[in-house]
Amino acid sequence: MTDTATAATTFGPMTTTRDESKARGPDEALPREPAPDEEPQRAREIVFQLSGVEVRYSGVTAVQDVNVDIAANEITAFIGPSGCGKTTVLRSLNRMHDITPGAEVLGKVTYHGEDLYGSKVDPAEVRRRIGMVFQKPNPFPKSVYDNVAYGPRINGAKRSEIGDIVEKALTQAALWDEVHGKLRKSALALSGGQQQRLCIARCLAVAPDVILMDEPCSALDPIATARIEDLMDELKNLYTIVIVTHNMQQAARVSDRTAFFTAEVDDAGHRRGRLIEYDVTETIFTTPSDPRTEGYITGRFG
Amino acid sequence: MSASAMPLTQSTRKGRRELKNAVATALIVASFVVALIPLTFILVYVVRAGMTVFGLNFLTEDLPFSNRFEGGGIYPAIVGTLVITGTATAMAVPLGILGGVYLNEYGGHGIFARLVRFLADVMTGVPSIVMGLFIYTIWVLPRKESGLSGFAGALALGCLMLPIVIRTTEEILKLVPDELREGSYALGTRKAQTIRRVVFPSAAPGIVSGALLGVARVAGETAPLLFTIGIVSAANWNVFDGPNTALPQQIYINASVFGGFDAAQNRAWGGALALILIVFLFTLVARVISAVYARRSAAV
Amino acid sequence: MATDAPALPAGLTKGKRPPGLIADRGFRILALAAGLMVLVILALIAIYTTREAWPWFSAERLGIFSDNWDPAHQHFGAGGLIYGTLLVAGVAVLLSLPISVGIALFVTDVAPERIRRPIVYTVDLLAAIPSVVYGLWALLVLAEPLASLFQTISDATASIPILSTLFANPSASGKSFMTAGIIVAIMITPIITSITREVFATVPSAQKEAALALGATRWEMIRGAVFPHSRSGMVAGTMIGLGRAMGETIAIALVIGSSPRITANIFGPGDTLASIIANQFGEASGTHRAALIGCGVVLFAITILISMAARAVVARTDRRSAGTV
Numbered sequence: 001m002t003d004t005a006t007a008a009t010t011f012g013p014m015t016t017t018r019d020e021s022k023a024r025g026p027d028e029a030l031p032r033e034p035a036p037d038e039e040p041q042r043a044r045e046i047v048f049q050l051s052g053v054e055v056r057y058s059g060v061t062a063v064q065d066v067n068v069d070i071a072a073n074e075i076t077a078f079i080g081p082s083g084c085g086k087t088t089v090l091r092s093l094n095r096m097h098d099i100t101p102g103a104e105v106l107g108k109v110t111y112h113g114e115d116l117y118g119s120k121v122d123p124a125e126v127r128r129r130i131g132m133v134f135q136k137p138n139p140f141p142k143s144v145y146d147n148v149a150y151g152p153r154i155n156g157a158k159r160s161e162i163g164d165i166v167e168k169a170l171t172q173a174a175l176w177d178e179v180h181g182k183l184r185k186s187a188l189a190l191s192g193g194q195q196q197r198l199c200i201a202r203c204l205a206v207a208p209d210v211i212l213m214d215e216p217c218s219a220l221d222p223i224a225t226a227r228i229e230d231l232m233d234e235l236k237n238l239y240t241i242v243i244v245t246h247n248m249q250q251a252a253r254v255s256d257r258t259a260f261f262t263a264e265v266d267d268a269g270h271r272r273g274r275l276i277e278y279d280v281t282e283t284i285f286t287t288p289s290d291p292r293t294e295g296y297i298t299g300r301f302g
Numbered sequence: 303m304s305a306s307a308m309p310l311t312q313s314t315r316k317g318r319r320e321l322k323n324a325v326a327t328a329l330i331v332a333s334f335v336v337a338l339i340p341l342t343f344i345l346v347y348v349v350r351a352g353m354t355v356f357g358l359n360f361l362t363e364d365l366p367f368s369n370r371f372e373g374g375g376i377y378p379a380i381v382g383t384l385v386i387t388g389t390a391t392a393m394a395v396p397l398g399i400l401g402g403v404y405l406n407e408y409g410g411h412g413i414f415a416r417l418v419r420f421l422a423d424v425m426t427g428v429p430s431i432v433m434g435l436f437i438y439t440i441w442v443l444p445r446k447e448s449g450l451s452g453f454a455g456a457l458a459l460g461c462l463m464l465p466i467v468i469r470t471t472e473e474i475l476k477l478v479p480d481e482l483r484e485g486s487y488a489l490g491t492r493k494a495q496t497i498r499r500v501v502f503p504s505a506a507p508g509i510v511s512g513a514l515l516g517v518a519r520v521a522g523e524t525a526p527l528l529f530t531i532g533i534v535s536a537a538n539w540n541v542f543d544g545p546n547t548a549l550p551q552q553i554y555i556n557a558s559v560f561g562g563f564d565a566a567q568n569r570a571w572g573g574a575l576a577l578i579l580i581v582f583l584f585t586l587v588a589r590v591i592s593a594v595y596a597r598r599s600a601a602v
Numbered sequence: 603m604a605t606d607a608p609a610l611p612a613g614l615t616k617g618k619r620p621p622g623l624i625a626d627r628g629f630r631i632l633a634l635a636a637g638l639m640v641l642v643i644l645a646l647i648a649i650y651t652t653r654e655a656w657p658w659f660s661a662e663r664l665g666i667f668s669d670n671w672d673p674a675h676q677h678f679g680a681g682g683l684i685y686g687t688l689l690v691a692g693v694a695v696l697l698s699l700p701i702s703v704g705i706a707l708f709v710t711d712v713a714p715e716r717i718r719r720p721i722v723y724t725v726d727l728l729a730a731i732p733s734v735v736y737g738l739w740a741l742l743v744l745a746e747p748l749a750s751l752f753q754t755i756s757d758a759t760a761s762i763p764i765l766s767t768l769f770a771n772p773s774a775s776g777k778s779f780m781t782a783g784i785i786v787a788i789m790i791t792p793i794i795t796s797i798t799r800e801v802f803a804t805v806p807s808a809q810k811e812a813a814l815a816l817g818a819t820r821w822e823m824i825r826g827a828v829f830p831h832s833r834s835g836m837v838a839g840t841m842i843g844l845g846r847a848m849g850e851t852i853a854i855a856l857v858i859g860s861s862p863r864i865t866a867n868i869f870g871p872g873d874t875l876a877s878i879i880a881n882q883f884g885e886a887s888g889t890h891r892a893a894l895i896g897c898g899v900v901l902f903a904i905t906i907l908i909s910m911a912a913r914a915v916v917a918r919t920d921r922r923s924a925g926t927v
Contacts, residue, residue, distance in 0.1 A: 099487055101410055111614065120615040128490025128620055138481035141504055150499065151489035156621050199485065206489050323819035330712050333704025334721065337795075340788045341728050344739045400636035408633055418637040420913060425640055427842070427909035428902060429849025431876045432647065435898040439650040461643055468640065492622045494629035522732025525851040525876070529883055550734045554852055557738045558881075567742060574735045585730045589723065 044071035047210060047240045048093055048116075052107035055088045055097065063088050063273030066107070068259055075232060075241045077251035077281065080261035081296065085273025086244045089261070090212050093242060094130035095123045128155060131203035135215040137195035139187035139202070144179050147187045147198055151206035165205050173201035174231050193224025200231065211235065213243040217250065229254050248297065251281065258284040260293045345578075352575025355568045361576065365535035365547075369556055372565040376573050378537040382452060382548040383580065385541045386531065387521045389456035394463035395513045401464070402471025402509075407497055419472070425465040433458045434526035442530055450532030452541035455548065458526035463516045470512030474505045507595035514588035518581045524550035549577040647902065655896035657889055666896065671862040671873075673882070678893035680875065680900060682862040686779065687874040687901070690854060691847035693783025694790055699840055701787075702794035707824060710802040711810075722799070729792035737856035740785040745776030745857060752778065752869040772869035777859030779872045785857060786847045794843040801835030802828055834915050841912035845905045851876040875901040 046069045054064035063085025070076045070093075078086035088097075095116065097103035109116040116126060128151075139147050148166040157165060166183075170176040175197040179190070187198055196216060203211060213232075217225040232241055232254050245251050251258050259278040263271045277284065277293045288294045363375030401418070409415020437458040442449035478501050486496040502509075520526075532545025533555075553573040560566035658678060659666065668679030705725055709718050752772035759765035772778070805828050813823040829836075859871025860881055873881075875897040883894050 094488065096484065096487070099484070099493075114614050116614070118615065122614075122619050122623070124490050124492050124620045124623075125614060126490075127488055129614075132484075132488035134481060134484065134488075136481060138479075138485040140482060140485065140500055150486070151491070154489070154491045154495050154499065154620075154622070202485075202489065319819055319822070323821040326821035326824070327712060330704045330708045333701040334708045334725075336701055337705055337725060337728065337788075337791055341724070341731075343743070344731060344735065347739055347743055348735060397636050397639060400633045401639065404633035404637035408630060409637065415637070418640055421640045421644055423913055424906055424909050425644055427845045427849070427905050428644075428647065429851065429876055429905055431849065431851040431879055432651070432898045432902045432905075435651055435879065435895055436647045439654045439895065440646060443654070464643070465640060468637075490620050492620070492626040494626040495622050497629070518730060522730075522734065524732070524734045525880060528880055550732055550852070553734045553738055554856075557734075557741055558856055561741065570738055570742075574732075574738055577732055578730075578735060581730055581732060582727075585727075 044069075044074070046070070047072050047112060048242075049110045049113075050089070050092075050107070053089065053092060053109060054106040055085065055092055056104050056106065057100070058102040060270050061272055063261070063275075066275045068275065068278050070240065070242060071257075072240045073236055073238075074256040075236050075243060075254050077255035077258045078242070078244045078261060079246075079248060079251045079258060079296075080273070080276075081263060082246075083271045083273065084261035084263040086259075086261045087214055088273065089275075090214055090242060090244050091132075093210070093212055094132055095126045096132065098123050128206050129208055130210040130212060131206065131208035132212040132214065133196070133199050133203055133216045136219050137192055137199050139190070139195050139198050141186065141188060143184050144187050144190070144198060145183040148201050148205045151202060155206055169201040169205035170198075172204050172235070173197045174227065174234075175201055191224070193220050193227060196220060196224070196228060197231065200228075200235075204235075208239065210240040210242065213241065215244050215246060218246060225250070248285075252285050255281045257281055260284060260288070260290075260296065262292055262296065348571060348574045348578055351568065351571035352573075355572035356575055360572050364537065365552070367535070369560040369566045369569065370563045372568075374569075376549065376552055376569065376576060378534060379547050379549045379552040379573060380576060380580075381537040381539060382531070382534075382546040383521060383550075383577070385539060386452045386455045386527070386546060386548055387459060387517060389453060389541045390459035390463060390520060391513070391517050393456065394460040394516070395467055398464050398467025398513070398516075399471050399509060401468035402475060403497060405468065405472045406475040407493070407501070419469075422465040422468045425461075426469065428462075429525075430458075430462055430523050431525035431528075433461050434529055436461070437526070438529040450530065450545045451543060452531055452538065452546035454530035455527045455546065456541060458530050459520040459523060462520050462523065462526065466516040466519065467513055470516070471505075471509050474508035474512060475501060477508070478504045507591050511588040511592040511595075514584050514591070518584035518588065521584065522550055522577060522581050524548075524554050527551050528554075549573050549580070553577065648899075651895055651899050651902065655892050655899050658892035658896040661889055662893070666893075666900075669862070669864045671878075673886070673890050676889060678889065678896075680862075680893070680897055682864050683873055683875045683878055683897060684900065684904075685864045686858070686862065686872040687848050687876070687904070689779050689868065689872070690782045690786060690858070690874055691844050693780065693868065694786035694847040695794075695840060695844050697784065697787035698791045698794055698843060702791050702839075702843075703798055703836065705791070705795045706799040706802050707828070709799055711820065711824060711828065722796075725792050725795050728788065733789065733850065734852045734856075736785050736789055737853035740781060740853060741777075741856045744785070745781060747776075748778075748781055748784070749774060749776030752776070752780065756869060767866050769867070769869055771867045773859055773871050775859065775871075777857050777871050779858065779868045779870070782854045782858040782872075782874070782877075783868075785853050786850050789850060789853065790843040790847050793846055794839050797839030797842060798832070798836050801832040801839065804835075805831045834918065838912045838915040841908055841915070845908040845912070848874075848908070849876060849901065849905050851880050855880040 048068070048070040050066050050068045053066040055062050066089055078090060080086050091097055092105045092109060093116075097105055105117060111126070111130070115121070140150060142150070145166055148169050149162050152162055152165050167176060170179060175194060178194060179198075182189075187195065190198060196219075200211070217228050220228065229250065232243070235241060243251075243255065257279065258281045260276045261273050262276050263273045266272050277288060277290045279288075284293060285297060288297060360375045361380065362377050365376065365378055366372070366374030401422070405415050405419055409418065437454055441454050441457055482500050482504060483496055486500045491499070527548050527550065531548065531551070533547050533551065534545050535547075538544050538546045553570045556566040556570035556573065662678055665679055667681045667684070668677075669681035669685070670677045670679040671682055705721075709721050713721055749772065752769070756769045756772045759769050809827045809831065810823055813827045814820075818826060854874055855877035858873055858877050860873055860878070861871040862873040862878060865872070879894050879897055883891070886894050
């Protein structure tokens with residue numbers, strides 16, 4: 001635990017990090033001392049550091065050469081065309097690939113400086129700290145209450161605490177007002193947007209450190225999408241968020257940093273994803289350094 | 303006149319083609335009717351002939367001193383069928399569910415899982431009489447006379463049920479969407495917890511109904527019991543100790559060895575009615591469970 | 603340090619691990635063991651039955667395939683029984699297959715949507731009736747009219763060369779290969795039906811609609827789109843039905859007439875591997891009992907070969923259709 005790490009969690013809502021961080025290559029040294037400016041300015045506390053990450057399915061490379069630092073209390077967006085490996089990279093952050101037969105993660109992923117794929121690391125503990133929200137809302141076929149209580153129960157929370165945890169998680173997910181009267185009803189009876197917020201609440205209930213979101217709004221209508229985006233903005237005060245999205249406006253609206261991936265087809269005809277550019281979101285959307293990024297942003301392909 | 307100028311009701315199809323189609327359709331419908339005939343006949347006969355002896359006495363009295371004589375009931379056979387099938391279920395269903403879990407949740411497409419899946423299919427095809435001989439050679443023979451018991455019969459029926467339960471469980475588990483498993487893993491749960499708390503509850507109705515169909519299938523089996531349970535004329539609730547009897551066995555004995563006696567024939571029909579009622583009850587419950595489940599998941 | 607935010611994570615490998623690690627491993631081993639049971643049981647079946655049947659194999663050697671089964675003189679040739687098993691199963695499949703395919707087509711392509719499920723349930727009821735009840739009905743109800751029907755057919759064909767041998771010497775009791783074949787045909791109909799029905803259901807509706815759109819009649823659509831797509835599935839279903847027919851015991855034991863021999867008279871009495879075990883095991887001892895257990899071994903081997911062949915056909919189809927997608 002470094003001093004900067006302590007500092008990072010001490011501060012409240014973060015206004016902006018954009019002026020603080022100029023385009024910084026992943027291989028450059030990380031800032032360890034606070035920025036010279038006085039006030040609530042602070043250094044980026046790095047949560048994930050990916051270096052030379054490559055993911056293979058049954059020996060075939062799906063994405064490679066990924067070098068990214070993801071900072072605490074920021075929203076980091078992964079964008080790019082279909083098949084560029086952005087979801088694949090996201091799933092390597094909570095070891096979701098462990099349950100896919102034939103998938104392997106190469107290179108190095110560190111989490112708060114610790115090797116995420118170290119031999120002594122328990123994948124269940126990794127996923128408890130690094131929660132995930134999926135593309136399609138996937139509430140369990142249980143009641144609203146039991147959905148949220150599921151994680152705490154499995155992780156050994158006391159019976160007496162669970163009610164509070166559920167209420168707090170639902171409140172945090174901006175769902176409490178809508179569902180507090182029907183906690184015992186089936187979660188499947190909720191609307192799609194409510195189901196997705198329930199999944200977020202379910203994730204919050206295990207008190208994670210990071211929330212990974214895999215195109216959380218792609219199955220939702222614009223109003224439900226807007227609510228989730230508002231929610232993300234609030235949640236980033238307390239959590240580190242990584243979001244994969246197809247929707248560039250969404251990335252521009254909500255994220256602090258953006259990683260642009262693209263896919264190229266190799267000689268054998270396999271699609272192979274690659275990280276093209278990673279920078280402050282504003283930079284990516286206004287003055288990207290790579291022509292491919294610019295092409296994608298301006299809609300020339302993808 | 304060109305085809306397009308003809309009214310739609312008038313077909314360009316040649317008469318012979320239409321005729322062939324009509325004949326084929328008639329044969330297809332007829333095949334279903336043909337299958338209905340034995341079904342109807344058997345059910346009507348069993349009910350009609352069975353009702354001549356069926357009644358409270360028939361269901362609650364011990365077997366007569368000799369099958370030649372009238373009177374007595376088949377109570378011991380009902381008891382035997384229930385305890386033997388129950389014991390077989392208690393052994394085969396948990397094991398079969400675990401086996402199905404192995405195939406779908408752990409084994410996947412691995413070489414060992416493929417072997418087990420293949421062998422389970424082969425085992426489903428093993429004739430029930432062979433299963434009876436197997437239990438005779440491995441369990442009854444080493445124990446001489448004391449080997450004949452309800453438990454030996456239950457072992458044979460359990461071996462018949464096991465592959466059925468394994469494969470139906472696997473099929474049902476396949477229907478549980480992977481998104482639910484992922485949702486659970488993403489909360490930091492372990493595989494066993496995910497299976498127990500998320501996968502099982504979603505699959506439970508299907509598994510229960512599959513298991514009940516397996517029970518219904520073996521409850522009517524005679525061949526595996528022929529050399530494993532012995533025979534008694536008074537009810538034996540103890541499945542582990544002493545010989546037993548069962549409905550299919552009593553039907554078989556009354557129809558074959560004593561088939562020349564009216565009393566035995568009637569007893570066989572009565573037993574058949576009781577057996578069919580039990581088997582249909584299991585089947586019906588299984589169907590209701592899966593139908594209700596199907597409607598519920600369709601409503602979502 | 604402020605405590606509003608989530609507590610700072612301790613090292614991933616330090617501190618308390620999420621619960622359930624040991625239970626998780628235990629459950630995995632338990633599931634694996636359950637899967638292993640199938641292998642163990644099949645191996646034990648082969649070992650134990652073969653061991654008990656060994657005196658027969660070593661006494662008769664190749665004589666196990668002769669058709670002389672005569673317990674009184676200690677001759678135990680199973681040739682007639684194997685013949686009877688194949689004959690009864692063959693008759694059953696020949697009778698059942700067209701009807702099963704018909705019912706399957708009725709359900710998938712002809713019957714109105716509303717009544718399809720009830721039809722399936724009705725046919726499945728046939729599978730729910732216990733084998734001994736079929737035997738009882740065949741013995742006490744069906745045998746008598748069949749005996750007179752056999753006599754009539756036999757008389758009518760007495761002067762036709764091949765048929766006269768086939769239909770000669772009908773049994774007076776109605777117990778015969780044919781009777782057994784008929785009753786087994788009824789019993790395997792729901793099995794073959796459900797397998798062919800599943801295969802027919804996998805025919806892409808685009809193909810069916812394409813055929814109909816070209817002006818094909820329903821029958822032409824079935825012949826042109828449904829059958830070619832389903833051929834190997836139908837073969838596999840037939841083989842599974844065949845295996846079931848050969849293993850059928852009690853119903854056959856009641857109506858086949860217990861006469862182990864090789865004969866072309868399908869209206870005459872015969873015997874099968876399974877039925878002779880049921881009928882003679884009770885009073886058998888020594889080599890006789892070993893021979894009956896040996897019949898079980900032979901039956902086991904035949905049915906395993908058949909279900910392996912059926913699986914091979916299915917696997918080939920799966921691969922082929924997977925390749926075309």
